[in-house]
Structures are given as C-alpha cells and as structure tokens.
Amino acid sequence: MFPTYPFRAFIRPAIGLLGSLLILEAGLRTKLPNRLLPQPSPYYSEAVLLRDKTLSAFKKNVGEPEVVVIGSSVAYTNVNAEILGKGLGKRAFCLGLPALAPGSVLQYWQNHWKAMVPEVKTVILVLRANDVLTSYDPKDDSKLMGSRIERGWTDPSEVSIVDRPGVPSLRIRDYYGALSKSISASRKPLVGTSFWNTDFGNQLQDGKMSSGEAESIRANPRYKSDALPVLATKTNWLKIVRDLKGQVNGRFLVVYSPDFGGAWPSSADAEQWGAEICRSLNTVGIETVAPLLNDRTFNSTVTNYEDIAHLHQDAAAQFTEALVQELKRTQ
Amino acid sequence: MRLPFRAQNLWLVLLSYGFYAFWDWRFCSLMLVATVLGYLPALKIEENLDTNPKLAKNWLKGSVVACLLILGVFKYFDFFIDSFGSVLASAGMTTGLKTLGIILPAGISFYLFHTISYVADVYRKHVPAAKDFTEVALFLAFFPQLVAGPIARSSSLLPQCQKPRVVTEEMVHRGLFLILIGLFRKVVIADTCGAMADNVFSNPAGQNSWQLLLGAIWYALQIYSDFAGYSDMARGSAQLFGFNLTLNFNHPYVAQNMSDFWTRWHISLSSWLKDYLYIPLGGNRKGKARTYVNLMTTMLLGGLWHGASWNFVLWGFIHGIALVVYQGYKSLNIRTPEGAVTRVINTALVLVVVGLAWIPFRCHSWSQTASYFGGLFSGNWGTDFYVLPTVALVGMLSLVDLPQLLGKSETTALTWKQAPRLAYIFVLISLIVLSGDLRGSAFIYFQF
Numbered sequence: 220m221f222p223t224y225p226f227r228a229f230i231r232p233a234i235g236l237l238g239s240l241l242i243l244e245a246g247l248r249t250k251l252p253n254r255l256l257p258q259p260s261p262y263y264s265e266a267v268l269l270r271d272k273t274l275s276a277f278k279k280n281v282g283e284p285e286v287v288v289i290g291s292s293v294a295y296t297n298v299n300a301e302i303l304g305k306g307l308g309k310r311a312f313c314l315g316l317p318a319l320a321p322g323s324v325l326q327y328w329q330n331h332w333k334a335m336v337p338e339v340k341t342v343i344l345v346l347r348a349n350d351v352l353t354s355y356d357p358k359d360d361s362k363l364m365g366s367r368i369e370r371g372w373t374d375p376s377e378v379s380i381v382d383r384p385g386v387p388s389l390r391i392r393d394y395y396g397a398l399s400k401s402i403s404a405s406r407k408p409l410v411g412t413s414f415w416n417t418d419f420g421n422q423l424q425d426g427k428m429s430s431g432e433a434e435s436i437r438a439n440p441r442y443k444s445d446a447l448p449v450l451a452t453k454t455n456w457l458k459i460v461r462d463l464k465g466q467v468n469g470r471f472l473v474v475y476s477p478d479f480g481g482a483w484p485s486s487a488d489a490e491q492w493g494a495e496i497c498r499s500l501n502t503v504g505i506e507t508v509a510p511l512l513n514d515r516t517f518n519s520t521v522t523n524y525e526d527i528a529h530l531h532q533d534a535a536a537q538f539t540e541a542l543v544q545e546l547k548r549t550q
Numbered sequence: 551m552r553l554p555f556r557a558q559n560l561w562l563v564l565l566s567y568g569f570y571a572f573w574d575w576r577f578c579s580l581m582l583v584a585t586v587l588g589y590l591p592a593l594k595i596e597e598n599l600d601t602n603p604k605l606a607k608n609w610l611k612g613s614v615v616a617c618l619l620i621l622g623v624f625k626y627f628d629f630f631i632d633s634f635g636s637v638l639a640s641a642g643m644t645t646g647l648k649t650l651g652i653i654l655p656a657g658i659s660f661y662l663f664h665t666i667s668y669v670a671d672v673y674r675k676h677v678p679a680a681k682d683f684t685e686v687a688l689f690l691a692f693f694p695q696l697v698a699g700p701i702a703r704s705s706s707l708l709p710q711c712q713k714p715r716v717v718t719e720e721m722v723h724r725g726l727f728l729i730l731i732g733l734f735r736k737v738v739i740a741d742t743c744g745a746m747a748d749n750v751f752s753n754p755a756g757q758n759s760w761q762l763l764l765g766a767i768w769y770a771l772q773i774y775s776d777f778a779g780y781s782d783m784a785r786g787s788a789q790l791f792g793f794n795l796t797l798n799f800n801h802p803y804v805a806q807n808m809s810d811f812w813t814r815w816h817i818s819l820s821s822w823l824k825d826y827l828y829i830p831l832g833g834n835r836k837g838k839a840r841t842y843v844n845l846m847t848t849m850l851l852g853g854l855w856h857g858a859s860w861n862f863v864l865w866g867f868i869h870g871i872a873l874v875v876y877q878g879y880k881s882l883n884i885r886t887p888e889g890a891v892t893r894v895i896n897t898a899l900v901l902v903v904v905g906l907a908w909i910p911f912r913c914h915s916w917s918q919t920a921s922y923f924g925g926l927f928s929g930n931w932g933t934d935f936y937v938l939p940t941v942a943l944v945g946m947l948s949l950v951d952l953p954q955l956l957g958k959s960e961t962t963a964l965t966w967k968q969a970p971r972l973a974y975i976f977v978l979i980s981l982i983v984l985s986g987d988l989r990g991s992a993f994i995y996f997q998f
Contacts, residue, residue, distance in 0.1 A: 228722035235972065239979040256984070391983055399742040399985035402939045 240391065247390035256394065257401030266316055266414045267331070268401055273415050274335060277312055280418075283338040284312035289328060290345035291319040292422075293476045296529040298345055299539040300419035306543030312336070313420035321350050321459045328466055341470040344463065347528050348442060348478055348492050351456045423532035424525035428479070433521040436481040443484050444491040461503050472506040473497070474542060479527050480519035489518065508549070510541035555714040559684045562791065566693040570656070573697075577655040580620070581691055587616050588665040589686040592672040596679035606673065613669045617662045624658055629858030657697035659855055663822060664690045668704040670826055677704045685711040692793065694784035698777070700798040700818035707793070715792030724961050727975075728786030731950055731960070734978050735779030738985040739946050743772035746939065751912055754922040758932035762925045764940060769912050770905050771943055774803065777816070782960075801955055803904075806896045808872040809880075811904060823852050841877065846870040861910045861919060868907040946981070 246252070257268065277284065286309050288298045294315025304311030314332050324344065416422055440446075464471045475493045483489040490513055497507035511517045523534035530538055553561060567578050591613035598606040668689065671677045680686050688711045695702055750757055750765025757765065781798035788795045798818050805811035812820045828848040834841040846867075853866020886892060909926075913919040953974075954960050963974050 224717055225719045225722055228719035229726075232723065232726045235975060236979065239976045240983070242976065243980050243983060394984055395986050397984055398981065399738065399745070402742050402746075402942055 244389060244391050247394055252390075252394065257397045269414050270314070270316075270420055271335070273418065273420055274312060274314075277310075277418060277420070282310050284336050285309040285339060286311040286341040286343065287332070287336050287339050288313040288315060288343045288345060288420075288474075289324055289332060290315045291324070291347075291350070292317050293347050293528055294345040295415075295420065295422045296424050296525070297476050297535050297538055298343070298421075298474065298542065299417075299423065299532070299535050300421055301417060302536055302539040303543060304419070306540065307546060309340075311419065315345065315420075321346070321456050321463075325459050325463045325466070328463055333466065339469060341472075342467045343472055343474055344460065345474045345476050346460075346496065347476045348496070349528070351447075351496055352441065423535060424529055425532055426525045427522045427531050428524045428526060430521055432526070433479070433481055433524075436479060436527055438484045439482055440484070442478075442482060442488055442492060444488040444495075447492055447495050457499055457503060460500060460505060464505055470506070472508060473500050475507060475509040475512060476528070476538075477509075477512055477518050479521075479524045480515065482527050486515045486519070506549070508542060508545045510538055510545050556682070556684065558715075559682075559688050559711060562693075563684055563687045563691055566688070566691040566696060569693040570691065570696060573656045577658075580624075580655055580658070581661055582687075584617065584620070584661050584665045585683070585687045585690050587613050588668045588690065589680070589683050591669050592679040592686070593681075595669060595672050599673070599675070610669055610673045614666050617665050621658065621662050624655055626854075626858045633860070660699050660701055661690050661696065663701050664704075667701070667822060667826060668708070671704045677708055680708060680712065682712075692788070694787040694793075695795055698780050698784070699816075700781055700784065700796050701822050702795060702818070703822075706796055710793050717790070717792040721789045721792065723964060725786040725789030727961050727964055728782045728789065730786075730975065730978055730982075732779040732782030732784075732786060733982055734950055735775040735782065735947075738981050739943055740772045740776035740779055742939075742985065743768040743775065743943055747772055747912070751918075751922070754913075754918060754925050757925055758930045759926055759928055760931045762922060764937070765922075766905050766909055766926070767940060768943070770803075770901075770908050771947060773908065773911075774799070775947065797960075801951055803901060804897055804955065805900045806893060808869070808876045808900060808903060811900055812869075812873070819852070819855070823848050823855075827851060838878075838881065842874045845873045845877065849873065856911070859914075860916065861913055864919070865907050865911040868903070868910070872903045872907075949977070949981075 274284075286300075286303065286307060288294050288300055288303070288311070292315060295313045296315075298313060300311040300313040314327075314336075316327065319327065328342075414422060460473065475497055477489060477493060480486060480489060483492075493509050493512040497509055500507050517523060517534070517537070520534075523531055523537075525531050567581070570581060571578050591609040594609040595606045598609070668677070668686070672679045680689075685708065689702065689704065689708045692702070692707070692711075747765050747768040750761055751769070754762060754765075778799040785795045785797075796818050798816060800814040800817065802811055802815035805814050828844055831844040831847060832840055833844060849866040849870030850863055851866070853862040853864070853869070856862040856865070909922050910919045913922055953962050956962070957965070959965075963971055966974070
C-alpha cells in the first residue's frame, strides 16, 4: 500500500490565504490606506511618487492649488507654474507627466490628480500637434489602467508587458506593487537627481537645441495642413478632451503648445494646424488658448527649444508670460 | 489515483525535464548526458572498486573530467579565450582566437556538481550505485533544486528517490510556510533592494561615499534575500512531494567570524567545496602554510564557480584572505572577552568584509569595481543621510529572520498560538501582495 497524500492539509492554508486576501481587499476599500499606504500601482512610477511629495510640500508651504496644468511632458517643460501663478495671482501647480497620450491624461485625472487637488478652480490641459494623431484605443484603457498608464503612448509591446489578469474592480489589484515601488522611489532624493526641479511641479529644461540637431529635424509630412482633418478624425482625441472637461468642476481650457518650426512643411501649416485644433475644440464647447502660435520668430528660433516640442526654460518663461496675458484677457 | 513510487519518480523526472524545457528544451539533452555521466560510471565504479580499484578510479576520473569539460566549454571557454586574448593584446600580440558566443545553460553548475558528488560518493562508498536510471535522473533533475540548488548530496537526496515517500500534514504545512517565507524574502525585500542597488551600481562615478555605502548594503540585503528566498521556496516545494532538501542558509549576517559565515551562507556549496576540494587538497592536515594555500585555492575556485569573470575571482580572493587572516588570528590563541558587545563587534567585522566583497561580485568589470571602491573611500560623504528605506527593509528582513533566530527554527511561527500565528501569516501575505512587482524579476543565482 502507498501512503495517502494529505490533500486535506491544503484546505486550511487555502482558507487562510483566501481569508487574508478578503480581509486585505476589505481593508483597502476603507479610507485608511489613503493615509497609511503609498498611491496604488497605476500611479507608482517614480515621477508620480516624487511629484506627490512635491505637491504635499506645496500644499504645506503655499496652500491648495487653485490652478493646475495637466498633460504630457510639454505641460511641465513649457508652462512654468510659478510664473503662471504669480501672473494670475493664484496658487498654480503643474501635474504633467512624461509621455502621456490624451487618453492617459484622462485616466490620470479621473483616478489620481482630481483627488489630489480638491480645491482647484482652473484646469489647463497642454496639447501639442502630435496629441491629435495618437492612435489611442480606448479598449486598452483597462489594461493600461491596471499598470503603468503613464506609458499610454502607442507602443503595443508595452500593453502586453503590463497586461495582467484579474478582476478590474479589485482594490488589491490597484495596490499591487505600491509599497516596494514607493520604498525604492524614496531613495531618489538620495541617489540620482530628483525628477522635478521646481517646487511647483515643473521639470524646466536648461538644454538648448544645437543647429545640427535642428537640421536633423525634418518636416513631418503628416503635418501638412490639408492632412489634419483626415488624420485627426481617425483618432478619438476630441472625445477624450471633451470627457476630460466633463470631469472638471470649474474652468477647463486647452493650451496649444507649438512644435519647433523645422517640424513643419511651412509656418502656414503650423499656424493652420494650431488654429484648426483650437477651432475643433471650440465647436464642442472647449475654451482654447494658443500663445505665440503665430509668432514665427519665436517658433523658428532654434535656441528656444530643447528638442522638437520642449522649450528651453527661458522660452518657457516667455511662453508662460504670453499665456498669462491671454488668460487675463479672456477671464 | 496514487502512483507507485517508481512511477512517481518517472512522473517527477518528466515534470522536471518539462520545467527545464520551459527555459530551453535543447539543453534537456545536456542534462541527460550529465545523468549518463553519473549513472554509468557509478555502476562501473561499484563493480570494480574491490576487484580492480585502478579501473574504478579511472571511471571516477573519466566522469569528473567529462563533467568539468562540459562545464569548461559551456561556462568558461569564452571567458578564457577573452582573457588569453587580452593578455596577449597587452603584450602587443594578436591571437586571432574567437569566442563561440556559447549560451550558458541554466543551472549547469548545480546539476554537474550533483553528478560529480554522486560518483565521488559511490567511489568513497558513502552511497551504493543506483541500479535504476530514473532514480539518478530524479536526483539530478528534481525541479525545485534544479536551477539554483541547494546542491543536494547523493547521501541525502538519492535515498529519498529510492523508497516510497511519506507526506504528512505537518510536511504540507511546513512546505507551504517555507514557500510563503521565500516569497516574502524575494518579493518584498530582494526585488525592492535590487531596484535601489541597481541605481547605484549603474553609475558609481556619480555617487558620493554615503550613497555607495548604502548601495553595497542594499545589494547585500538583496542577494541574501533573493538566494535564501529561492532556497526556502525550493525546500518548501520539495516538502510537498515528500522530499527533504538540505538547509542552505542559516542567518549568515549574524555570523561571529568568517569561518562561521561559511557554515551559514550557501551551506550546500560551502560543504561541497569542503568535502570535494578542500579536504582532498589536504585540508588543515598538512601544516599552517598548506592550510592557507588550500583555503585560498578553495575560495578562488569557489569564486570562479559563480561565473566566468575575474570579478568573481576577486570576490573569492577577498573571502580567502579573510579566512586566512581569521585562521591565523585563531592560531594565536588570544583571549577575547565574551559577551554581547564582543558578539556585536564580531558580527560587524564580518559584515564589513562580506559587504566589501559583494562589490566586485555585483560589478561587471574591473573598471566599475575600481570606480566603486574609489568613490566609497573618497571621503565625500555628502550632506543627505537619508536612511529610511534601508531601515524599512532591514525591518522587513527582521520580520522573518528574528522569529526564526529567537525560536531556533525556520518554521517557529507555526508553533505559535493561533491568533499571533494567523496575524503573522496575514501580515506576510499582505506585504507580499502590496509589494509584488508586476513583471517579476529573475533570481540572481539562476545565472550561475
């Protein structure tokens, strides 16, 4: 005779594991985790965690933000929140994150930023031309939401890496990995540079594009003015921005940030694109501002840019001053 | 349905080969060759040991040399060609020799060491040669210990392959608890420390002394938790199948001296090196000088076992020197006061040596190692002494190691009363879930 395998010995540990997960799930649905634990996993990138710390310090030292700037990297490089705040006489803070497609911006606002800035009165979304061409598939949201949604650009390999099975509504799923990421991110002030280089949530650029780099930028054939209506209607950017506006309690407006002039077939194309994007947004009731869009000298000056879309900090200051003037004018 | 134990063996062999094939099915044949190199010579050794000892010894030599040749080709060929080329190049000569770009099969160092220990044990009459090929195949390929040990000894594991195994409720609970502990070590501590250590080691030139010191501490925590975690999970998994694998780690970072450290760290490798290298070299039986030479030789080869890199040799060299110094100090018979303070100082000294030795072990090149040590001893300490993550991670480690140390058993928590036991398990599960890395990360010792 051969000994009987004690399968029943697994019953108690299995019940224990299930019980632990249920208790954990219930616990994560209370308010306690918000106070005790770091942000759940969709927002656990180091940039987010570090900026959450910057925001906490801002709230402590300055107060709750009244104006916030959201969007991808152009938001935190091109709009200087300190200058914006001073110009408007309000407390302004920048919340942009690297490489966010418009759909990811929406997800971030819904699931993270909105709760972080409860007293905000004005939300400014910074868009650039490329944002309207992003092939952002809304059905990827659920996959990206469960992971690093800051990788929401168009690389499908990222989706496969971050995809994981599970019930989307589980809080455990959201908090999975939050603790270790938080611990490893907290070494950043010690090892390496802090991602945000201002107290206002900006990462201002001190590098300037060289003339060689500028020459290497070729005019994007998709940026021809007659291509916009075709290309932009293939993506869902307009619906996403409209949905975003619906999530905001207060003033919502879009700031169009111009790309370096060398990226365009002609200055006229650049201006027409900006104008067309603003017009499209206006038709669905969204307020827009396009500072310096028609300033051909500004947009074609190589040293104003750090690369194709990101401004040098001096140019960002100039761009922000122009934005302040526009906002004051339209208030 | 319950299988007879021989059928269980066959089933486990198939599962283990399937497990290995997930990594690369082509190298299953290499494992099969290693099995034949153990099975056949062992039978021949046993057959001739009393009647024709010379022939038996030749079978032993043949098997060991064949194993070392395989190891040499797959693990060290490119390394020695590279090193040879570099030496000649520094003398202004070119060789025209080319490396083969050979893939290193996962766990090759582990299963070939199994083969060597098996034929050597048969030769020493420590175990009888197995008549059933499946038993040897299972001894070599048993999946929990296949790719990263513990390095099983034939006298311990082979008999378990040769008779029906009994799995009790206690073994199941113990096995599952060991898996939980191992998962905690890997996911909560090792992966977190790894993310932090990687940041420092990737650019040592850009860090100040304090940052480099923390980087070394984080790596020390990572490699211990990573490897001990794997060993716990391997031993726990084996228990579920009725096998007892040897203990591989016994709280090495509380060792009192370097000799003590090597009775606690990677125990299965250190005892293997002791039995099959250090003692055959003469051990401590041939005078002080020879003992020191044997220690150095063992540690240098132990370093090289980890991988084809001079950095591993340097790691072995540091440990060899430390052991020689300790043995020299011990031979002076100097009386030292006993007590808690002495124990703390002893442990601190061991940690300094072990921690410094981890630096070349983790670095990829001499230049990176030199840069790391240069920065560490530059005296530029910076002004920010941010230690919270380190304190948090040491606290996490204590959560597992402290009860084990105090209870003198790795599963001591299972003997606690129900409420604290359940609370403890709940905390471990919670921390694993909250710390889990989405993409997972490989175990460090898989590469060896």
